[in-house]
Amino acid sequence: MDTGELTAGRPLPEVGDRTRPFWDAVADHRLVIQYCDACSRWLHPPLPLCPSCGRPDPGWRPVSGDGVVSAFTVVHRPPLPVFDPPYVIAMVELDDAPVRVLSNVIGREPSAVHLGLPVRVTFRAVGDRSLYFFAPRDGSDD
Amino acid sequence: MTDHGRGAAIAGVHTTEQGELTGRTHHEVLREAVLGAVADAGLDLADVDGLANIRSDTKSAAVAAPGLWAELLDRPLTYHHMVDVAGASHCASIGHAAAHVSAGLCDTVVVVSGWIRGTRREIVREMAYMHGEFDASWGSLAASWFAMIAREFMRRGGVTSDDLAHVAVAARRWAALHPQALRRKPLTVDDVRAGPMVADPLRRLDCCQTNNGAGAVVVTTTDRARSGPHRPVTVLGSGECYTRRGYTDVTAALTDGGAATSARRAMDSAGIGVGDVDLFGLYDPFTFMPLLLLQEIGFCTGAEAAELAAAGELGPGGRVPLNTHGGALSWGNSINSLAHVIESVRQLQGRAGPRQVDDPELALVHGFGGTLNLHSTTILAGQP
Numbered sequence: 001m002d003t004g005e006l007t008a009g010r011p012l013p014e015v016g017d018r019t020r021p022f023w024d025a026v027a028d029h030r031l032v033i034q035y036c037d038a039c040s041r042w043l044h045p046p047l048p049l050c051p052s053c054g055r056p057d058p059g060w061r062p063v064s065g066d067g068v069v070s071a072f073t074v075v076h077r078p079p080l081p082v083f084d085p086p087y088v089i090a091m092v093e094l095d096d097a098p099v100r101v102l103s104n105v106i107g108r109e110p111s112a113v114h115l116g117l118p119v120r121v122t123f124r125a126v127g128d129r130s131l132y133f134f135a136p137r138d139g140s141d142d
Numbered sequence: 143m144t145d146h147g148r149g150a151a152i153a154g155v156h157t158t159e160q161g162e163l164t165g166r167t168h169h170e171v172l173r174e175a176v177l178g179a180v181a182d183a184g185l186d187l188a189d190v191d192g193l194a195n196i197r198s199d200t201k202s203a204a205v206a207a208p209g210l211w212a213e214l215l216d217r218p219l220t221y222h223h224m225v226d227v228a229g230a231s232h233c234a235s236i237g238h239a240a241a242h243v244s245a246g247l248c249d250t251v252v253v254v255s256g257w258i259r260g261t262r263r264e265i266v267r268e269m270a271y272m273h274g275e276f277d278a279s280w281g282s283l284a285a286s287w288f289a290m291i292a293r294e295f296m297r298r299g300g301v302t303s304d305d306l307a308h309v310a311v312a313a314r315r316w317a318a319l320h321p322q323a324l325r326r327k328p329l330t331v332d333d334v335r336a337g338p339m340v341a342d343p344l345r346r347l348d349c350c351q352t353n354n355g356a357g358a359v360v361v362t363t364t365d366r367a368r369s370g371p372h373r374p375v376t377v378l379g380s381g382e383c384y385t386r387r388g389y390t391d392v393t394a395a396l397t398d399g400g401a402a403t404s405a406r407r408a409m410d411s412a413g414i415g416v417g418d419v420d421l422f423g424l425y426d427p428f429t430f431m432p433l434l435l436l437q438e439i440g441f442c443t444g445a446e447a448a449e450l451a452a453a454g455e456l457g458p459g460g461r462v463p464l465n466t467h468g469g470a471l472s473w474g475n476s477i478n479s480l481a482h483v484i485e486s487v488r489q490l491q492g493r494a495g496p497r498q499v500d501d502p503e504l505a506l507v508h509g510f511g512g513t514l515n516l517h518s519t520t521i522l523a524g525q526p
Contacts, residue, residue: 010279011278011279012279015275019275023275044276044390045275045276045387045389045390070393071290071293071294071392071393072290072293073286073289073290073293073341073342073343074339074341074342075281075282075285075286075289075340075341075342076338076339076340076341076342077285077338077339077340077341077346078281079278079281079282079283080281082281083281087281089280089281089282089286089290089341091290091390091391091392091393099391100390100391101276101390102276102277102280102282102389102390103280104280104281126279131279131280133280
């Protein structure tokens with residue numbers, strides 16, 4: 001394969017031109033989601049065109065990074081040794097956009113994660129790159 | 143399917159040994175499957191127009207699959223198709239091959255599947271990149287996608303981990319009757335429960351293993367199938383449905399209706415209802431999947447499917463024979479749902495040996511790819 005690299009053993013696919021604005025924002029510790037201005041339509045994961053109007057490469061719009069856990073699992077046997085189990089893989093439904101983002105919920109015991117848990121995006125360095133994660137919002141204890 | 147032409151039937155099948163297959167090569171096991179199925183049909187390679195469901199090894203058109211296989215089989219091929227829908231390609235290929243035979247585009251097609259794969263690390267690394275930038279970097283892979291779907295399915299239907307374990311037990315009881323099956327040692331619900339958790343709620347024995355092997359199916363004209371050594375199995379109906387990309391929003395599978403649409407189209411094209419089906423082949427890389435698919439194809443609710451599993455009705459001697467070869471869970475996962483097609487053919491031909499179900503006439507096989515975002519369904523009918 002010539003399309004990616006393993007940084008610290010974690011798969012970090014090479015960023016293509018199409019999604020570079022997304023990853024540039026992540027490097028800047030901001031979360032943006034693909035958004036077609038003409039159609040007011042949010043898209044994630046990004047698409048090569050807006051399904052409503054057909055315009056290629058829709059733009060990007062910042063979101064707060066707040067959301068709730070809409071589905072999750074606790075992984076005990078990871079696909080690669082670099083991942084340290086147990087950890088939570090969750091789909092986070094964003095407050096600002098009707099899309100779901102896959103990530104880890106960190107900063108809480110896996111056994112305390114539940115559906116509907118309010119979370120907020122947070123960023124961590126992985127090698128020389130940044131990745132986005134989600135953590136329970138301050139004050140959320142349920 | 144509405145028969146616009148000569149009719150199409152399955153005349154022969156073959157499965158290679160299943161396992162690590164150390165020392166064997168990818169193309170050699172596929173070739174064995176092709177030649178084995180052709181021989182099983184009582185045909186000669188000279189009767190074969192071409193192959194279906196063999197993917198090209200690289201993106202280079204110069205070495206695309208039909209050219210390579212013309213060389214490997216040492217004869218020009220006059221037919222080829224590849225339905226590029228991942229795990230849904232097997233049932234879809236059976237349907238397309240049958241339609242093409244029926245329409246007179248070709249006479250005899252071998253639908254083939256299988257592999258000798260690389261190491262687990264190579265597979266994971268390759269999958270991580272194929273799945274794009276929004277999934278694998280967080281330690282997600284097949285088991286965690288399906289675990290999220292399983293949790294939601296179980297929560298909504300009141301289905302328990304023990305119900306799932308009963309599906310593994312039923313698959314193992316069938317596999318014990320199949321000499322090729324990978325996992326044949328008797329299994330109890332307690333054994334499943336005692337296994338290590340992979341991704342909650344899926345424990346090790348809730349998941350199939352990846353293994354090497356191959357299999358093939360000969361689709362030909364009904365006339366030619368009638369003159370073969372086995373009773374022809376008619377391809378009576380076929381359906382497909384594709385709903386979205388298969389990552390990130392995985393639990394959409396529970397609401398997007400893709401499996402239901404595929405199965406309904408197959409049954410409508412066959413002119414049957416789900417109550418007419420005698421035998422089910424529902425692709426089962428994870429234990430909850432047959433329960434979810436029984437629900438999606440309209441046979442019963444998820445909770446009722448769980449009750450059937452817990453009562454032993456999915457296993458040998460049960461009222462709802464399902465995955466009688468042992469499924470991906472216990473027979474093996476080298477050829478995905480093509481294994482379920484092949485087992486259904488053997489059952490409908492009355493040559494399933496100790497696994498034989500009493501006089502089945504109609505089988506429904508459902509395969510899927512990705513995270514339940516790509517679906518295809520085949521309806522097969524035995525001939526008296």
